[in-house]
Amino acid sequence: MRQQDELITAETSQTMRLWITFRKNKTAMAGGVIAIIIILIALFAKWLAPYDPLIQNPYNRLTGSSSEHILGTDDFGRDVLSRIIWGSRVSLVIGISSVLLGMVAGTTLGMIAGYFRGKIETVIMRTVDVLMCFPDLILAIAVTASLGSNLINLIITIGIVMTPRFARLSHGSMLSLKENEFVIAAQALGAKTPRIIIRHIFPNLFGELLVAGTLWVGVAIRLEANLAFIGLGVQPPTPTWGNMIREGINVLINAPWVSIFSGLSILITILSFNMLGDGIRDITDPRLRGE
Amino acid sequence: MEDNILLRVENLKKYFPVKRGIFSRVAGYIQAVDGVSFFLRGGEILGLVGESGCGKTTLGRVVLRLLPATEGEVYFEGTNLMKLSSEKLRSARRHMQIIFQDPFASLNPRMNIENLIGEPLLIHGVASGKEKEKRVCFLLEKVGLEPGYRKRFPHEFSGGQRQRIGIARALALDPKLIVCDEPVSALDVAIQAQIINLLEDLQAEFGFSYLFIAHDLSVIKHITDRVAVMYLGKIVELAETDELYLNPLHPYTEALLSAVPVPDPTLERKRIILEGDVPSPINPPSGCRFRTRCVYAGEICKMEEPLLKEMGKAHEVACHFPERR
Numbered sequence: 001m002r003q004q005d006e007l008i009t010a011e012t013s014q015t016m017r018l019w020i021t022f023r024k025n026k027t028a029m030a031g032g033v034i035a036i037i038i039i040l041i042a043l044f045a046k047w048l049a050p051y052d053p054l055i056q057n058p059y060n061r062l063t064g065s066s067s068e069h070i071l072g073t074d075d076f077g078r079d080v081l082s083r084i085i086w087g088s089r090v091s092l093v094i095g096i097s098s099v100l101l102g103m104v105a106g107t108t109l110g111m112i113a114g115y116f117r118g119k120i121e122t123v124i125m126r127t128v129d130v131l132m133c134f135p136d137l138i139l140a141i142a143v144t145a146s147l148g149s150n151l152i153n154l155i156i157t158i159g160i161v162m163t164p165r166f167a168r169l170s171h172g173s174m175l176s177l178k179e180n181e182f183v184i185a186a187q188a189l190g191a192k193t194p195r196i197i198i199r200h201i202f203p204n205l206f207g208e209l210l211v212a213g214t215l216w217v218g219v220a221i222r223l224e225a226n227l228a229f230i231g232l233g234v235q236p237p238t239p240t241w242g243n244m245i246r247e248g249i250n251v252l253i254n255a256p257w258v259s260i261f262s263g264l265s266i267l268i269t270i271l272s273f274n275m276l277g278d279g280i281r282d283i284t285d286p287r288l289r290g291e
Numbered sequence: 292m293e294d295n296i297l298l299r300v301e302n303l304k305k306y307f308p309v310k311r312g313i314f315s316r317v318a319g320y321i322q323a324v325d326g327v328s329f330f331l332r333g334g335e336i337l338g339l340v341g342e343s344g345c346g347k348t349t350l351g352r353v354v355l356r357l358l359p360a361t362e363g364e365v366y367f368e369g370t371n372l373m374k375l376s377s378e379k380l381r382s383a384r385r386h387m388q389i390i391f392q393d394p395f396a397s398l399n400p401r402m403n404i405e406n407l408i409g410e411p412l413l414i415h416g417v418a419s420g421k422e423k424e425k426r427v428c429f430l431l432e433k434v435g436l437e438p439g440y441r442k443r444f445p446h447e448f449s450g451g452q453r454q455r456i457g458i459a460r461a462l463a464l465d466p467k468l469i470v471c472d473e474p475v476s477a478l479d480v481a482i483q484a485q486i487i488n489l490l491e492d493l494q495a496e497f498g499f500s501y502l503f504i505a506h507d508l509s510v511i512k513h514i515t516d517r518v519a520v521m522y523l524g525k526i527v528e529l530a531e532t533d534e535l536y537l538n539p540l541h542p543y544t545e546a547l548l549s550a551v552p553v554p555d556p557t558l559e560r561k562r563i564i565l566e567g568d569v570p571s572p573i574n575p576p577s578g579c580r581f582r583t584r585c586v587y588a589g590e591i592c593k594m595e596e597p598l599l600k601e602m603g604k605a606h607e608v609a610c611h612f613p614e615r616r
Contacts (some may be wrong), residue, residue, distance in 0.1 A: 034426075180396055181391045181392075181396040181397040182396065182397050182398055182399040182400075184357055184397075185389070185390075185397050185398075185457075185460070186391045186410070187357055187389060188355060188384060188388060189384065189388075189410060189411045189414055189460075190380075190381040190382065190384035190385060190411070190414050190415060191410070192381070192414075193416050195414070199399075199402075199410075200399050200402075203399075203401040203402075204399070204400070204401055212471075238452055239470060241390075
C-alpha cells in the first residue's frame with residue numbers, strides 16, 4: 001500500500017490514477033488480458049486457424065487429438081480448433097454489438113424516464129418491468145422466433161433482452177443525479193435540457209454503464225450460445241460455439257472433445273469479461289480503492 | 292412606490308404535496324414557504340435567517356424559479372418571472388445567479404474549471420474560444436485563484452477554493468442579483484471569513500444585490516443591510532440590520548439573538564431557551580405559528596394569525612404583542 005502512495009502525487013492525472021489502481025488489481029488485469037487475447041484471436045482468425053472451418057473430410061471423422069488436428073475433428077471431419085477460432089467471431093460480435101445496442105436504447109429510455117418523470121416514466125418503466133418478468137432466454141426465444149435467426153436478428157434479439165436492464169440502471173442513476181446541486185446550478189445558468197443531460201448527467205453515469213456493459217457482454221455471449229444450442233442461433237454450417245456444443249452432443253461418448261473445447265471457450269470468455277467488469281467496478285469505486 | 296427596486300416578491304407560496312398509499316393520494320402539504328412578501332433594492336444585501344427547515348433554501352430557489360411556485364408573484368426589474376415562457380426565463384437567468392451551500396456538490400466533477408466557469412458564457416453566447424478563456428482567467432483572479440489552475444478538476448481543490456470557483460461561475464455573466472444559499476456554512480471558520488470578505492469586496496466592486504441566506508447570525512450582522520427572519524415558512528420580522536440587532540421586536544428574533552455566542556466567558560447574559568421543537572410544516576399551529584414556543588403567547592395568538600405590521604423605522608413584525616417585553 002505504501003508503495004502505491006509514493007506513485008500517486010498531486011500531479012498525477014485522474015486517468016493515470018485509475019490505470020495505476022487497475023494494474024494493481026490482479027483479477028481485473030487477468031480478465032483484461034484474456035479478453036484482449038480473445039478479441040485478437042477473433043480479429044486474426046483467418047491467419048490463426050490451421051484449416052478452413054467448413055471443409056469436410058469424411059475419411060477423417062471424430063479423430064482425437066493428433067499432430068495434424070490438435071483438438072481433433074468433428075462428426076464431419078472438420079478441424080475443431082479452426083472452428084473454435086472462427087466461432088469466437090460470432091460470439092464476440094453478437095456479445096459486444098447486442099450490449100452496445102441495448103446500452104444505447106436502454107440508456108436513452110431510462111434517462112428520459114428519469115429526467116421527465118410523470119406519464120412518460122410510467123409508460124417506459126412499466127414496460128421495462130413487464131419485459132424483465134421474462135427470463136432472458138424465454139424472451140430471446142420469443143423474439144428470435146418472430147424475427148428469424150441470422151446474425152443481425154440475433155444482435156437485435158439479444159439487444160432487446162439487454163435494453164430493460166440498461167433502462168432500469170440508468171433510470172435509477174438519473175433519479176439521484178438530477179437532484180444534484182450541479183444540475184440545479186446548470187438550470188440556474190439557463191442551460192437547455194439536452195445540454196444538462198448530455199454535458200452534466202451522462203458523463204457522471206458513464207462509469208456505471210461501462211461496468212454493467214462489460215459484465216453483461218458475458219451474459220450476452222452465454223445467451224447467444226444458449227440460443228445456438230437449441231437451434232435458434234446462427235444457422236450451421238457457420239461455426240459458433242453454441243452450434244458446436246449441440247453438434248458434439250450426439251457423439252459425446254465417443255468424441256467428447258467437440259463439445260468440451262467449445263464449452264471451455266465460452267467459459268473462459270465469459271469469465272474474462274466478468275473479471276474485467278468486476279475489476280473496473282472496484283477501481284472506479286473510491287470506497288474500495290482504499291484511498 | 293419606491294424606485295430602484297430590483298426584486299419584489301409578493302405573497303409567494305410553495306407547498307410540497309405529501310403522497311401516501313399505492314395510489315399516491317395527496318395526504319397533505321408541506322407548507323415550506325407560506326405567503327412571503329419582501330423587496331430587494333439594487334445594490335442591497337438582504338439577509339434571510341431562520342433555523343433548519345424553515346424554508347429559507349426553498350424560498351431562494353422559488354424566487355429564481357428553480358422550483359415552481361404554488362402561488363404568488365416575483366417581479367425582477369418589473370417583469371413577472373412566474374409568467375415568463377421557459378425560453379424568456381432562460382435568457383433572464385443571466386441577470387440572476389445562485390451560489391450554493393455545498394461546494395462539493397455544486398460543481399460537476401467531470402468538468403474542468405475553465406469549462407465550469409465558462410459554461411454560462413457559452414450558454415448565453417457571450418464569449419467562446421480565446422475570449423472565453425480570457426474572461427475565465429479574469430474571473431479566477433477576481434475570486435483569488437491562480438488562472439493557471441483553470442485546466443484542473445474540482446476534486447483537486449479544497450472546500451474554500453471550490454466555493455471561490457462557484458462564485459466565479461455566478462459572476463461570469465455580470466448578474467444583478469445573486470442568491471447566496473448558505474455560502475459559508477459548509478466551510479470551516481477561518482475560510483468562512485475569507486469567503487465573506489470576498490463576497491463583500493465583489494459586491495462593492497460590481498454593485499449587484501445579494502439575497503443572503505444563512506443561519507449564522509454573526510455572518511448576517513456583518514454583511515447585510517437588512518434582515519428578514521423566517522419561521523416555519525413565514526417572515527416574522529424584517530428590519531434594517533442594526534435596528535433588528537439592537538431592538539428585536541419578535542420573540543423568536545429575540546431568542547435567536549440571545550443564542551449568539553459571545554467570545555467573553557465572564558459576560559453574564561439572559562439566554563432565552565426555546566422549549567420544544569419546530570412544529571411540523573405539514574400541520575402548523577393555528578393562528579401564530581410561533582405561539583407553541585412563545586413565552587408571551589396569549590389567547591388571541593391561537594385564534595388569529597398576526598400579519599406583518601410596520602412599527603416605525605421600516606421595522607416590520609408579525610406579532611400580536613410586540614410591546615410585551
